[in-house]
Amino acid sequence: MTQHTQPLRWVAPSSGAVDTDVAKxxxxxxxxxxxxxxxxxxxxxxxxxxxxxxxxxxxxxxxxxxxxxxxxxxxxxxxxxxxxxxxxxxxxxxxxxxxxxxxxxxxxxxxxxxxxxxxxxxxxxxLEEVLRPFVFLPFMHSEDLTDQRYCVDLYRSYAPANLEYAMQHCKIIERFGRFPHRNAELGRATTPDEQQYLDGGGFSG
Structure with missing residues (x-):
């Protein structure tokens, strides 16, 4: 059987009418x-x-x-x-x-x-399997622990190959309650514990 190596491209459902403006x-x-x-x-x-x-x-x-x-x-x-x-x-x-x-x-x-x-x-x-994790990333990017744990559950169910990334993010929020690498961009003071973590090459998320 022939294997299709190119991903399927999503085409918006047709209403039956010809739309000459494809990106209206x-x-x-x-x-x-x-x-x-x-x-x-x-x-x-x-x-x-x-x-x-x-x-x-x-x-x-x-x-x-x-x-x-x-x-x-x-x-x-x-x-x-x-x-x-x-x-x-x-x-x-x-x-x-x-x-x-x-x-x-x-x-x-x-x-x-x-x-x-x-x-x-x-x-x-x-959704195509390769695109599914992008539905879950907003939870991975959250600084709320409930969202992080929900994200881990989603990855475990739908994208287990990438579960480790979700768990890494969750552990950061469990430890700090926020992502330390965002502090400078958000004008937040960095605690000594956070600075030590960052200086040690802490996961940036």
Missing amino acids: PGSLSEARTVVNFWRDAGPKAWFAKNASFDAAFRAEFSDLHFAAARRERDHWLSDPYACLSLILLLDQFPRNAFRGTSHMYATDSLARCYARAAVNFKHVKH
Whole structure:
């Protein structure tokens, strides 16, 4: 049997009418552009510091990020991939586009809201396996211990290959109640215990 090596690309459901504007503002086709951009970037870009990728992400989706932050795309919640687009725009996008600033975390709470909706709506099972963890990352990025433990449970159930990362984040919050590496960006004083941890190469999360 022939093996398909290329990932499937999500195509927004057709209403039956021909839409000549494939990325009409607010449409599922617009949401599709986010998912496809992120998928095409792949793991080498997802978790690396790359100024060129950050700039490309920022140039392509800044307006859409702020539209999502203003809750102008809430109607995307009912579609698995469009909901994932919201999560990417509010959780991953800021970490690339606003790297090194407090705005990296400005939309985290809304991203968690959408992520919880995605889980409750059982969207996860409809997503490609490689993209599923991005639904859970808003909980991994949370400084709330309840969210962290929930994240560990989600990874254990849906993405066990990456469970260790979830457990590492959870342990940091159990120990410090926050991520020490964020202190400078958020204007927080670093405790001696946190500084010792950071000086020792503490996991940045």
